[in-house]
Amino acid sequence: MVDRKYIGRTARSKEGPRHVTGRGHFTDDFTLPGMLHAVILRSPHAHARIVKVDATAARQTPGVFAVITPAEIQQKSRPFKPGRYAAGLKKTIPEYATAIDKARYVGEPIGALAARSRGAAEDALELIGVEYDPLPAVVDTAEAVRPSSALLFDELGSNLAWKGSLRYGDIEGAFKQADRIVKENLKIHRYSSTPLEPLACIASFDAASRKLTAWVNAQVPEVIYDALREALGLEDVRVIIPDIGGGFGQKIHLIRKYVVLVSLLAMESGRPVKWIEDRSEHMMAAGHSCGQEFDVEAAVKKDGTVLGLKFKEIDDVGGSISTLTIHFTNKLNNLSNTYKVKNIFLEGHSVVTNKCPVIPNRGIGKPGMCFIWERIMDRIAEELSLSPVEVRFTNLVQPGEMPYTTPSGNVYDSGDYPGLLKRALEKIEYDKLREEQKRERERGRLLGIGVVIGVEPGGRNAARDMAIFPEMKESPGSGGVNGATIKLEKNGTLTLFLGSPNCGQSHETTTAQVAADILGIDPEQISTSTPFDSDLAPWGVAAANSGNNFHLYDIGAVHGAATRLREKVLALAAHVLNAKPQELTIEGGVVQAAGSPIKKITFAELGKIAYGNQAMMPKGFEAGLQATFYYTFPHGEPNLVPGPEGLVRAQFTFSAGVHVAVVEVEKDTGKVHVLRYLIVGDNGTVINPDVVNGQIYGSAAHGISVALGEGFVYNSDGQLLTLTLTDYGKSSTMETPRIEAEHRPAPSPFTVLGQKAAGEGAAIPSPAAIASAVEDALRPLGVKVRELPLSPEAVWKLIRKHESGKRKTEG
């Protein structure tokens, strides 16, 4: 165990100085000699056959170097390998980088063009003639599954592209024993985290060596690597990932299409090609979080004990099959939330529609799972005339039950859920608040309090999907592996090579703090090699900015590499100082032997020996002071791979948080004001509180904004009406409430420092917290909240609907 001088407190940000001076390096900041600029040809129709694409005039335009149409795509590339989210499809549907014979959403790429400047490219794009045969747009899941509906994929014979179910425990028994069945129908809309930096890529191809280098703001280098191999047959691929201007899941999957297109343009033109997405392209085609509808039933005892939960989910997955089940399959990650319910049944329906494909976004489906639990808990409380807080206390997993195995096979590492809830109620002064609410209601004010709880899972396990798709022939892999390298330089400073790119979570700062404690050196003496470069970085399948992997695999790898380097440093120093390694301590980059103040040696002196003075090295010592460590989660068993009962760990660490929202609703306008927002959370050992708080504030603010109105809106023709950030309704400083966060960590017994995930977590319960608080505010009016978003318009309609209903009954 090392001293924790830097772990657990804030440190000077490593990333901050370059960003505040405008010296960050984002993909668009790079310029290569002779570089061309690409633009994408996109479908203006939601659903149309592509009859003919004529690019003759564009090709003949001076300054245009390369044009790609669906015909070229078919000739020069192969479809992507069907991913694990398409594993349940009855038929394989080839998906290329562009549409081939049919466009299935507004903005779907049809082709691409590269020219000397962006302006010239945009001008030339208008010369490409596309003849479309428009088809009826399918925009509603209920309509989509009717036999009369137009089909998106003729091969599937239905727009219900996938249906499947999972069952844990004795669900029929639970519903038989119940005193009451509580039912609800719930909906979550389409939204996204809309990273401020749009998708961006530069591709450069060396025809002689057939090496392709891609600079791209992708969160998962492996996806790019695989895509270029699958689509273009390239084996020698270098992926460079500069600073990423926000990710949130948005830059994982669909970005591969554009990397393939830009790479093809680079191969075709013999020049480097840059492509920068614009905002409206991002809104229409870079991926949305899934529109989800849930039919929920809970079997409950009179005292509020939940015996069983059943839900049917209908996902509006848009016009692609590559990620069609991603929001349903992720329900397994937080299926039990914080509750000890033994019997659960879930059924998923993935319905293809003429909308943007769905992609991961801050929690992928987990905000929906939390919404199911927390809305039904409120409904149970209401129907049984119990306090919503009591119903939750009754069902929480207890701290003494940790590590706790859930019915689906997840193993919750640690946590004190009742403790978090108690502390949150105490801090918000819940009883006092209820009294105030009562008083204010009498004066006509609509005040509401919502108290919810949720888990934030971290880590990855693709083997989860084997439990969902029994027909899966090939294992999609299991667990995660990620590497890190640390090098002591000749001058005594240290350089880290991380396996994962960074998109704003302070990877450089946090890993330096960990390595600094292990090696006994100031974090100021440690720098991280940037940008991420797949030719240099050790990596693995968890080399990713997704799934809350950083805390587990990257920290594990840095911890391992630094520990290994420490052993080498001590072995060399012991030899030079003529001491035993166990008698040595390290502080401030100086190795000191016990008992003698003069028996010491600095890292710089050791560096000089390790890289240049063979005579001073001990016998058998591997020269140099560098270490690489590949980390995989050592507690992956049990349930790493589903057994006969289908139990599987979907993720490996479980942070948790209680969210309390206090809101006021303006009756005349439907506008919701968030008066207070409190989070009491457990993220395990906090390595840097400023970093972790930043993740909590940011993800909570997004969840709140989602609940209160940001979102995508389509018309009945499948045209996206929210093409700008203003129309979409992104919250600014003026709409975003202050968020209070308190930590009550229960360190994980399974991770190197007790750390757990801290990223998307607060985006998981926050939509439910707002829904709960708004419903509570509107309780005097008898309004039920079943659907997000709660925009002023939606809330006003809820109030009006109730009032007109009341007038009818009164009249």
Added chain:
Amino acid sequence: MKQNIRVKINGRVYEEEVEPRQLLSFFLRETIGLTGTHVGCVIGECGACTILLDGKLVKSCLLFAAQTDNREIVTIEGLADDGKLHPIQEAFVQGYGLQCGYCTPGMVLAAHYLLGRNPDPTEEEIRKGLGGNLCMCTGYMQIVEAVKEAAKKVNR
């Protein structure tokens, strides 16, 4: 028909030939090479391309480069003094007033403009002053706190 402009940027005079349709944001990034001015929407919604034009806070995507003839611009690169961070920049670093860094140049300049006119702003005034700059990462908490800290330093 290209146009000639003479513009002072971060204290240095540039004489450049520009296309009439070139936006100021792209002129700064591509012609002058100051890539700290970021582009997030090109229609004035996000604030990533915020700069100071003759001392006024503007979104550089809403102007053509040709409109800046004989005018003076300060971009994020012009704020630090000989490598020493401006107190506002320092407050953003100290207080983790950023995550991915993409909105940061615009945020810092918006804060700079605000504190120049109102050295002791309330939280409400800070939020109003930054209201034209979107951030998708932070929930604005640490940005607002950083501006409060910066105000203390600037006033000292």
